[in-house]
Amino acid sequence: PLVKDIMVKKVATTRAGVSVDDAARTIIKDRFNHLPVVDDEKRLIGIITAWDVSKAVALSKRDSLDMVMTKNVVTVGPDDPVDLAVRLLEKHNISALPVIDHDRKVLGIVTAECLSKLLARGP
């Protein structure tokens, strides 16, 4: 299978200028652990997770996401094989990869949960 066959397409995103509290509210409201951060053209510029929110609280850096988001985002394309996504998650010790097009626009997200569902479905 390919990434586009298993990715979650309706993914919530946020902007770098919002507060950490705002991002935390989006994470809770949309029930996603990973929130891609996009610019005005909806291009991916970072990712923020529940883990990053905890870190921001611990360090009292809650004014904007720019300081706490991860900017070097590991991504995949929709036509990449699922095997590649699995290898990247393992290699970088992360649990989600934004799926982007050639313009860095976010098309979806592939998570460890998507992969366990794929395994549960069987061959």
Ligand code: SAM
């Ligand atoms: N295993 C947990 C997880 O997957 O979220 C926590 C460890 S992971 C090293 C936590 C860090 O990875 C966070 O700072 C988060 O921003 C970052 N991260 C999550 N997904 C990422 C991705 N696709 N590319 C780059 N960094 C990512």
